[in-house]
Amino acid sequence: MPEVRSSAAYRIAFAYSAAFALAVVLLGFAMYLVADADFRRQQDGLVRQEAANLAQEYDEGGLPDIASAIATREAGSSIKAFGYALFDRSGRRIAGSLDTPRPAHGLGTIVFRDPIEGLDSARAETRDLRGGYRLVVARDTEIMEGIDRTIVLLFGGAFVLVIAFGVVGALVLGGYLQRRLDGISGVARAIMAGDMAQRVPVGARGDEFDAVGAALNTMLDRIGQLMDNLRQVSSDVAHDLRTPLLRLRNQLEHVGTVEGAAARAIEQGDAVLALFASLLRIAEVEGGALARTFVPVDLSFLATEIAESFAPAFDDGGRRLIWAVAPDIAVLGDRELIAQALVNLLDNARLHTPPNTRIEIKLIADDTMARLSVCDNGPGVPLADHARILQRFARGEASRTTPGNGLGLSLVVAVATAHGGTVAVADNDPGLCVTLTLPRAAR
Numbered sequence: 001m002p003e004v005r006s007s008a009a010y011r012i013a014f015a016y017s018a019a020f021a022l023a024v025v026l027l028g029f030a031m032y033l034v035a036d037a038d039f040r041r042q043q044d045g046l047v048r049q050e051a052a053n054l055a056q057e058y059d060e061g062g063l064p065d066i067a068s069a070i071a072t073r074e075a076g077s078s079i080k081a082f083g084y085a086l087f088d089r090s091g092r093r094i095a096g097s098l099d100t101p102r103p104a105h106g107l108g109t110i111v112f113r114d115p116i117e118g119l120d121s122a123r124a125e126t127r128d129l130r131g132g133y134r135l136v137v138a139r140d141t142e143i144m145e146g147i148d149r150t151i152v153l154l155f156g157g158a159f160v161l162v163i164a165f166g167v168v169g170a171l172v173l174g175g176y177l178q179r180r181l182d183g184i185s186g187v188a189r190a191i192m193a194g195d196m197a198q199r200v201p202v203g204a205r206g207d208e209f210d211a212v213g214a215a216l217n218t219m220l221d222r223i224g225q226l227m228d229n230l231r232q233v234s235s236d237v238a239h240d241l242r243t244p245l246l247r248l249r250n251q252l253e254h255v256g257t258v259e260g261a262a263a264r265a266i267e268q269g270d271a272v273l274a275l276f277a278s279l280l281r282i283a284e285v286e287g288g289a290l291a292r293t294f295v296p297v298d299l300s301f302l303a304t305e306i307a308e309s310f311a312p313a314f315d316d317g318g319r320r321l322i323w324a325v326a327p328d329i330a331v332l333g334d335r336e337l338i339a340q341a342l343v344n345l346l347d348n349a350r351l352h353t354p355p356n357t358r359i360e361i362k363l364i365a366d367d368t369m370a371r372l373s374v375c376d377n378g379p380g381v382p383l384a385d386h387a388r389i390l391q392r393f394a395r396g397e398a399s400r401t402t403p404g405n406g407l408g409l410s411l412v413v414a415v416a417t418a419h420g421g422t423v424a425v426a427d428n429d430p431g432l433c434v435t436l437t438l439p440r441a442a443r
Contacts, residue, residue: 040123043123050082084098084135084137086135102136103136107125183213200214295334297330299363302342304325326364344408345374353431373436421437
């Protein structure tokens with residue numbers, strides 16, 4: 001029971017049941033008042049009608065006829081619910097057996113003496129007749145009181161059933177809510193214990209709990225991905241820094257004895273610094289705080305500008321850079337990051353292709369997405385490595401001897417993700433084609 005009292009799910013369920021029970025009580029009370037008032041109106045109507053009938057008897061036949069009619073009615077078994085009294089001018093009862101003092105004129109409640117039950121009350125219609133006579137027709141309220149008691153008992157029984165069903169329903173509903181919440185909290189405890197593979201169960205109903213569970217699972221998937229990246233980065237940093245640091249150590253041992261050792265040591269140090277700068281830049285982009293600074297960027301102009309700037313360097317290296325850029329394509333983002341992503345794609349193509357390679361920048365768009373591709377007709381990358389080269393420090397076998405640290409395409413992926421886009425690698429037959437897809441800015 002303490003667990004039930006401390007559970008928000010049970011408290012909500014019991015509060016709902018209590019509110020429902022209160023609504024039933026109020027509705028029952030209102031129905032009782034309406035029914036009671038209707039019964040009283042009906043009873044008053046019967047009393048008035050009976051008094052009118054007897055008054056007509058008096059008007060048509062005088063005192064003997066009304067006295068006879070009263071006697072006949074009191075002797076009949078079907079109308080014993082009525083009581084009658086006829087008073088003369090002096091207040092003496094001259095007909096009927098209703099034992100009551102001469103009441104005032106009109107409709108109201110009177111007190112009479114019942115031979116068996118003693119003093120009792122009744123609804124009565126009192127009429128003045130010609131000759132100073134006063135007619136009293138009364139109807140015992142016992143029938144109406146019996147109906148009222150029956151209604152109260154029925155509503156009381158119904159209320160007890162409502163309370164019983166409400167308690168059972170609250171326990172069932174509270175248990176259901178508690179089980180759903182326990183499922184979520186159980187997954188959270190398992191994850192805190194180190195089982196990062198746990199996920200919140202999501203059913204096919206698609207209710208609010210399923211929506212929350214799906215959102216939590218998406219968040220956990222993202223956290224798991226980031227943790228995998230962190231583990232991969234730690235492993236790759238340890239692996240990739242080993243070689244330049246060993247070289248740096250060897251160069252420092254020969255400083256002063258081997259010509260150019262100091263310059264080579266500085267070069268190795270710069271390589272290490274560049275590696276860490278790239279890692280920090282990727283971490284900054286993946287932090288998710290850049291979206292607040294996004295502005296419309298003319299991607300057509302930016303791609304053309306970078307292509308024109310890089311074309312001479314490609315020509316000097318024996319490669320040819322061409323571009324086919326559709327006009328008036330804008331995206332919402334960070335201009336510097338998008339430019340860095342395109343530069344990285346061009347550097348990747350330049351570093352991993354031989355002379356006489358043709359490299360092409362393509363920019364096309366549909367109604368919602370812009371697609372910026374850098375394609376070449378070089379040796380390409382095996383299909384099995386297409387997904388791997390987008391990971392940090394990933395390098396193909398043919399690229400082991402080329403400069404770089406394997407972070408260029410990783411930064412492109414980080415930029416695409418930060419902008420709500422994607423990066424795809426495809427075979428250019430021959431060569432490789434890397435496509436950066438970004439959402440277009442609203443036009």
